Amino acid sequence: MLDKILEEYRRIWALNYASSLLGWDLETYMPEDDSQLRGEAIANISTVVRELTLSLADKLDKVRDEDLDDFGRGIVRVLRRSVRFYRAVPREITEELDRLASQSAVVWREARRRSDFKSFEPYLRRIVELEKEVADRLGYEGHPYDALVDLYEEGMTVSELDSLFNVLVPGLKKLLDRVIEDEYFPPTHPLEEQEYERSYMEKVNGELLKLLDIPQGSFRMDVSAHPFTVRISSKDVRITTRYEGRDFRATMFSVIHESGHALYELMIDPVYEMTPVGSGVSTGVHESQSRFWENVVGRSREFVRVVYPILKERLPFLRDYSEESVYKYFNVVRPSLIRVDSDELTYNFHIALRYEVEKGLIGGKLEVSELPTVWEDFMDKYLGVRPKNHAEGVLQDIHWSQGSFGYFPTYTLGNVISATLWSKLDGFSQKVEEWRVEEIKNFLRERVCKYGALYPPKLLLNKTLGEAYNPERLIQYLSHKFIDRD
């Protein structure tokens, strides 16, 4: 039965493969006039995927779990999740959400430009209504938001997220206050204003890929408006970056971040290719890999030692900056308004806010109209900054216009897991400083990557790390880095 299921699954696999390429191309090389037809094509392929998945339902119902090994159980678990989603949420709802998402993206962009929350409000209200309906149809035990966050992080709940943020927010607040008092990590750095030549940074980024030793025959890097990673197959993983021409950290860390996502996909056991467990298990675990490489490795003092000579060779203006200064540039600490520009210490406050907002909206405790006030008060209370307008406040992220409710918390889950990985990696400092990159990669492969989606994320983390989603780990890691500084 499982063989038959896997055989039929190959069509779904092929359609997902194609959709991934369509999405990549949309952001990189597609002629602009094709955008509407591209949307049509992607939507129609989704419909076929839905139908092919539902056509597996009977076979999946008949599978006797006790006959299965881990591989079989993983396959059945992932497919049943899809079937459950398609059974619960009718095409009409996902289609309305898709249509709304593409309209809202335009409205949101314009609203942000004009800093005008009112024009976006009715769209957001309708999206929240639909997301609530999705949650109701999917069902939940505790909180309706559970149903949504589970779509990104299998098994995650409001109850667990509440416990996590209840530890994290006060803990990080204390840390942040001390770090600011210490004044070792500066709130600004002259390199933030320094312009660079694109061709130089292209070379630096090429060197970073070499450092990470990404298999070149299965990988490529291109340019897009917003950096992203896409897995097309285990032999075709692509990242993008962008060149803003100023503040070279941005492109550099986007490359390391996306490479982290890419390495996850590239290190999944190739025997899972063309099966439902062949890609990363959850958004949070995925983010743990990108954050591990970007922050834990990339912004470490040891990595700066490795990368400084490379940077100095390629970027003439670095002659005026010491290794120590570059380390501080990579680790400016400054409570600020924009999530994507924030540092390791303040980042999770941005997420805590968004989590509270999403939980409130989906749970019916918060109205869309109250959002700006909630936003401003939170920023003021925790980071001591107040948005002057909606563009640098509630309108800054694209996620809600896309109906991605439940996504934001996984950024913090990723940070927490990346810190847990750090705590479990013996000889981290030495491995980074001597750049024994294969050892670091092997550690991640064995603890996370190779399993693909074989086990649900929490089970996986408990199995391989002995714990999952432990907020103390993030506090420990950040204390070690920003307070102890050893």
Place this chain on the structure above:
Amino acid sequence: MLDKILEEYRRIWALNYASSLLGWDLETYMPEDDSQLRGEAIANISTVVRELTLSLADKLDKVRDEDLDDFGRGIVRVLRRSVRFYRAVPREITEELDRLASQSAVVWREARRRSDFKSFEPYLRRIVELEKEVADRLGYEGHPYDALVDLYEEGMTVSELDSLFNVLVPGLKKLLDRVIEDEYFPPTHPLEEQEYERSYMEKVNGELLKLLDIPQGSFRMDVSAHPFTVRISSKDVRITTRYEGRDFRATMFSVIHESGHALYELMIDPVYEMTPVGSGVSTGVHESQSRFWENVVGRSREFVRVVYPILKERLPFLRDYSEESVYKYFNVVRPSLIRVDSDELTYNFHIALRYEVEKGLIGGKLEVSELPTVWEDFMDKYLGVRPKNHAEGVLQDIHWSQGSFGYFPTYTLGNVISATLWSKLDGFSQKVEEWRVEEIKNFLRERVCKYGALYPPKLLLNKTLGEAYNPERLIQYLSHKFIDRD
């Protein structure tokens, strides 16, 4: 009923759209290690297309043709052709052909490198067997080859091709002999050896695209090992070229040739998008557009007048060559061994040979083992050249390794139709010389392009040109150009 068919067809459209992009990416940006999985993905998508097409069969059977207008009849005709193919040719055969094609491509490449026909022979023999079976299953009235050529040129038959080549071959032979005697068009030209800087030719090619006024928002050009055109949608048509670094005609005319294919797709009436009649009607008609732009326009004296100043500005070495000399460079006439390097006068001999071989193999009158001898004798007889080895003889083309039997004749059909178009375009010389490109494009749009696949090719050509596949037109055009020279 038709609405329902069209609605369901959108899924097939989306899968074809995706397959086109997968194919394009395979030749341009795909990381090399993914090639096997790419093959799997494409094959699986083909399977879904087959099933979705067959699922339309009942509805198509029920459609009453007398209720339909031209649009409806076109839709039903094209879909019924697909259904007929899938019903007649079981998956096992197409899958074996696909597998064999990917193996044979490797074997053929190696065989060509070593000029070793024997190692390719067993593969070719099996491919011919399978092609014969396809022909038998599809059925035919006259000759089994009819069934195969119809897959590329709907309605074309051996009987019609025989008549055509029986006029063309002796007519062209007479012409060729006179042109060689005349000595106006040289057999070689020093520019064939001239090296160029790639960046210069990239600029020239950019200028060519501007000259052709291709809508930039729906088009792109990339680099691949072999130039090709792909239509992804009416708003996304892509061509490729390559830069060999020597003999700049090659990249220049590949760009014009592929742009001709691209313009065809871009000029199809956009109301046909997402329907079965939304792309070019046949391989021969498609080739008429590429050849019209490449040869009839691009190698004309008038076009040289237009393009010479552009070339001279970009290519420093052209200072030593007059406009007249460049015209001769574009029109070197030299009986030679390799089809793809041959000129307008000798090209169709290469096709006539391949047509005779394919007809013989499929009709059972010729054995694969006899191929080299037949090949060498034909070349000797018509072009007075004899291959010294199989690499420059029977092994030169990839087509047969891919099972593309029936394709070759459409190159000559394209030449014939392009000459017919030339004969019907009033004021051709003036339009080209004054570069009234929109008038030329409008002519092609009205006579060919806008219809998409609405009518079968022969009906279309008779409707809009008053004649179809008339070999005399090609002889007239070539006489005018190479003998009259006015």
